[in-house]
Amino acid sequence: AQSVSQHNHHVILSEAASLELGCNYSYGGTVNLFWYVQYPGQHLQLLLKYFSGDPLVKGIKGFEAEFIKSKFSFNLRKPSVQWSDTAEYFCAVIPFTGGGNKLTFGTGTQLKVEL
Amino acid sequence: DVKVTQSSRYLVKRTGEKVFLECVQDMDHENMFWYRQDPGLGLRLIYFSYDVKMKEKGDIPEGYSVSREKKERFSLILESASTNQTSMYLCASSTRQGERYGYTFGSGTRLTVV
Known part of the structure; x- marks a missing residue:
C-alpha cells in the first residue's frame, strides 16, 4: 500500500x-505532492504543491520544497x-492514476x- | 472566500449513540472526503464521494457510513459510537482535478465518545 513517511515527529527550533x-513516499508511479500546515486551532491550509515542471517549488510564507524523484522525497524547507x-x-501524496484523487497523508x- | 463548513466544532456523545457529522461546501466541488485526525497517526481517510449518491470506502471505513444526497452536503454517520471513535474529524472537498489543486478543509469536529 502507498504510504507517506515523515521521520521527524517533533522539531524544536529557535527563531531565525x-x-x-x-x-x-512509497508509490512508484507519477505522484502529485503537497505540504499542508495546521496552525493551532485552525484548519489545514495548503502550503505548496508539486505536480510537474521545476522540482523546486515555492509556497506561501517563504516555504519551499524540492521533489527528488530518485529518492522518492519531497522535503520542506x-x-x-x-x-x-x-x-x-x-506531507501528502496523490498518485496520478487518473482513477481518483485520494490524498494520503503522512503522520x-x-x-x-x-523566541 | 470559499468554504467547507462543519456543523459542530465540539460534540460529546455516549457509547452506542448514532452520531451524524455534517459537512457543507459552497464551491460546487464534485469530490468530498471525510478524514479522522489522531496524534501521531496523521489524517486517515474514512470515506469519500465523487458525486451525488456515490460513495467509496477509504482506509478505515469500519464503524462508519456516509450519505451524499446533495452535491454540497456530505454526512458522516457513526452507527453506534464507541470510545475508540473519539477523534478530530475533518471534512474536505475538491474539484475533479483535486490531484492538481489539492483539497479545501473544514475546521474540524472534535468528537468525544464517553
Missing part, C-alpha cells in the same frame, strides 16, 4: 534557524523560521519555534 522537514511558524506540518511533524 533554518528548517528542513523530511517526507518520503525554510531558510529562517519565525515564532509564527509554530504549527503541525503534513505529521509538530514544529515549535522558540
Whole structure:
C-alpha cells in the first residue's frame, strides 16, 4: 500500500534557524505532492504543491520544497523560521492514476519555534 | 472566500449513540472526503464521494457510513459510537482535478465518545 513517511515527529527550533522537514513516499508511479500546515486551532491550509515542471517549488510564507524523484522525497524547507511558524506540518501524496484523487497523508511533524 | 463548513466544532456523545457529522461546501466541488485526525497517526481517510449518491470506502471505513444526497452536503454517520471513535474529524472537498489543486478543509469536529 502507498504510504507517506515523515521521520521527524517533533522539531524544536529557535527563531531565525533554518528548517528542513523530511517526507518520503512509497508509490512508484507519477505522484502529485503537497505540504499542508495546521496552525493551532485552525484548519489545514495548503502550503505548496508539486505536480510537474521545476522540482523546486515555492509556497506561501517563504516555504519551499524540492521533489527528488530518485529518492522518492519531497522535503520542506525554510531558510529562517519565525515564532509564527509554530504549527503541525503534513506531507501528502496523490498518485496520478487518473482513477481518483485520494490524498494520503503522512503522520505529521509538530514544529515549535522558540523566541 | 470559499468554504467547507462543519456543523459542530465540539460534540460529546455516549457509547452506542448514532452520531451524524455534517459537512457543507459552497464551491460546487464534485469530490468530498471525510478524514479522522489522531496524534501521531496523521489524517486517515474514512470515506469519500465523487458525486451525488456515490460513495467509496477509504482506509478505515469500519464503524462508519456516509450519505451524499446533495452535491454540497456530505454526512458522516457513526452507527453506534464507541470510545475508540473519539477523534478530530475533518471534512474536505475538491474539484475533479483535486490531484492538481489539492483539497479545501473544514475546521474540524472534535468528537468525544464517553
